[in-house]
Amino acid sequence: MTTRLDGNAIAGELFDVFGQEMTTAMGTCASCGSMRPLGELAVYLQAPGVVARCSSCEALMAVIVEIRGIRCVDLQGIAALEHG
Amino acid sequence: MRFTRGFRGRREAEADSARVPPGQYVTSGFPVLSAGPTPHTPLADWTFAIRGALDQPVSWTWDELHALPSVTVTVDIHCVTKWSKLGSSWTGISLDTLLDRVETAADYVLAFSDGGYTTNLPLEDLTGGKAWVAYEYDGEPLEPEHGGPARLLVPHLYFWKSAKWVRGLELRDDDEPGFWERYGYHNYGDPWREQRYAGD
Amino acid sequence: MERTALRRRLNWQVGTVEGLVAETPRTRSIALDVPGWSGHRAGQHVDVRLTAEDGYQAQRSYSIASAPEDGRLVLTVERLDDGEVSPYLVDELRIGDELELRGPVGGYFVWEAALGGPLLLIAGGSGVVPFRSMLRHHRTDGSTVPVRLLYSARTLPDVVYREELTRFARDGEIDVRFTLTREQPEGWRGYRRRIDQELLAEVAWPPAERPLVYACGPTDFVETAASALVALGHEPGRIRLERFGGTGGSA
Numbered sequence: 063m064t065t066r067l068d069g070n071a072i073a074g075e076l077f078d079v080f081g082q083e084m085t086t087a088m089g090t091c092a093s094c095g096s097m098r099p100l101g102e103l104a105v106y107l108q109a110p111g112v113v114a115r116c117s118s119c120e121a122l123m124a125v126i127v128e129i130r131g132i133r134c135v136d137l138q139g140i141a142a143l144e145h146g
Numbered sequence: 147m148r149f150t151r152g153f154r155g156r157r158e159a160e161a162d163s164a165r166v167p168p169g170q171y172v173t174s175g176f177p178v179l180s181a182g183p184t185p186h187t188p189l190a191d192w193t194f195a196i197r198g199a200l201d202q203p204v205s206w207t208w209d210e211l212h213a214l215p216s217v218t219v220t221v222d223i224h225c226v227t228k229w230s231k232l233g234s235s236w237t238g239i240s241l242d243t244l245l246d247r248v249e250t251a252a253d254y255v256l257a258f259s260d261g262g263y264t265t266n267l268p269l270e271d272l273t274g275g276k277a278w279v280a281y282e283y284d285g286e287p288l289e290p291e292h293g294g295p296a297r298l299l300v301p302h303l304y305f306w307k308s309a310k311w312v313r314g315l316e317l318r319d320d321d322e323p324g325f326w327e328r329y330g331y332h333n334y335g336d337p338w339r340e341q342r343y344a345g346d
Numbered sequence: 347m348e349r350t351a352l353r354r355r356l357n358w359q360v361g362t363v364e365g366l367v368a369e370t371p372r373t374r375s376i377a378l379d380v381p382g383w384s385g386h387r388a389g390q391h392v393d394v395r396l397t398a399e400d401g402y403q404a405q406r407s408y409s410i411a412s413a414p415e416d417g418r419l420v421l422t423v424e425r426l427d428d429g430e431v432s433p434y435l436v437d438e439l440r441i442g443d444e445l446e447l448r449g450p451v452g453g454y455f456v457w458e459a460a461l462g463g464p465l466l467l468i469a470g471g472s473g474v475v476p477f478r479s480m481l482r483h484h485r486t487d488g489s490t491v492p493v494r495l496l497y498s499a500r501t502l503p504d505v506v507y508r509e510e511l512t513r514f515a516r517d518g519e520i521d522v523r524f525t526l527t528r529e530q531p532e533g534w535r536g537y538r539r540r541i542d543q544e545l546l547a548e549v550a551w552p553p554a555e556r557p558l559v560y561a562c563g564p565t566d567f568v569e570t571a572a573s574a575l576v577a578l579g580h581e582p583g584r585i586r587l588e589r590f591g592g593t594g595g596s597a
Contacts, residue, residue: 108178109181
């Protein structure tokens with residue numbers, strides 16, 4: 063069983079990227095339009111990077127990869143992001 | 147860097163360091179790594195296709211694939227997240243057998259999977275007995291969490307190139323980076339030259 | 347007066363182990379002295395990072411077991427059979443050792459008295475840890491929000507904080523229901539199976555009461571609880587989930 067976690071598992075990572083608490087921020091999926099707190103993202107940590115998907119449609123919402131101390135953050139799958 | 151007294155992690159002593167690429171640790175388990183949920187395509191709907199830069203696209207159904215001559219190989223696998231698993235046994239169809247059906251001048255391949263995962267390789271890294279479409283692991287049907295019903299197996303490169311849930315190859319004249327390659331992982335990925343990241 | 351930057355890095359801090367308590371055969375509570383610890387909210391967690399001598403690192407998240415009002419940081423860790431970090435924390439870590447940690451983090455899985463209720467807490471195994479923080483906060487705050495805890499554990503000896511939970515229940519503060527899934531003591535009159543819709547229908551408030559629901563534990567457990575509650579008519583928007591890796595993942 064692939065261990066699917068949720069946005070809580072990347073709370074520290076997201077705080078580090080955005081400079082503030084993000085699990086309560088509302089993210090809108092660019093694929094299906096579902097708007098949910100980032101704490102509800104479907105998160106896959108056992109990979110060469112962090113992958114976060116929409117909890118409704120599983121579309122990619124965010125990918126975070128850290129290589130040689132530099133973080134690449136891809137938020138293309140997030141159409142809108144609002145503070146919680 | 148601050149060290150944690152007494153912490154070693156799960157790593158095992160390397161029994162045969164000649165088989166272990168630099169920076170890797172040996173594991174006897176089989177970690178499951180994934181970038182998404184496990185797909186479940188019914189075998190009746192499953193096909194493996196070779197398409198793109200070739201005259202005549204080809205594809206095999208599950209039954210057609212199994213009618214081809216299969217091989218069982220024992221290989222070492224190396225994941226970019228630093229674990230290596232030695233002596234794993236796989237059964238499948240050699241890419242040489244599949245590519246035999248194909249006439250192409252393409253140099254590159256983009257492998258694609260259920261769930262949207264992709265990874266790229268030079269075509270020559272799939273030939274010469276170096277790659278398989280594997281559907282059995284350790285004598286048993288490949289489990290979904292490990293890429294079943296079938297995955298690409300290319301053990302001479304880091305294991306992210308061995309695409310799980312593979313559904314086909316897109317032959318290309320130009321090299322198109324796949325999923326992890328686009329985020330900075332090495333375009334080729336030779337574990338023996340420790341090519342983990344772009345620029346290595 | 348301090349000026350706090352709107353954007354700030356979440357720094358790694360160093361905590362010194364000042365107390366260790368064996369809670370059950372598999373779990374241990376670790377009290378940490380963290381200079382400048384800024385406090386936390388009930389339900390939050392910290393990220394812990396371990397570094398071996400050769401530079402190998404492993405990082406895991408652990409829920410904070412102490413209440414915000416306790417004034418100290420306590421983590422409760424369960425040893426996972428094939429774990430990489432948890433066996434070290436439960437079996438090897440000693441008083442005086444130092445741990446690198448980052449936090450507190452997590453605003454989504456937080457309960458404060460002001461959020462109201464009634465409050466339904468559903469814990470699978472070590473998923474009870476953040477709830478202990480919430481329950482202590484509830485007590486210290488003098489909150490009158492009705493609380494019900496459904497706690498699923500393998501056996502009675504595996505129940506973490508058993509004495510404290512029993513005290514809470516006896517004092518009438520919370521309604522605790524256990525389900526022991528693998529082995530039950532003689533004369534056990536509680537539930538004896540994995541949670542399912544029928545069990546939840548008996549334990550949960552009716553949907554009309556609009557409880558705030560928190561479920562924490564392994565992914566399968568949490569998702570079973572959530573699906574069942576939604577099927578029973580509870581509002582998805584009032585259900586908060588925290589999944590622990592534990593189903594085949596490495597920890």
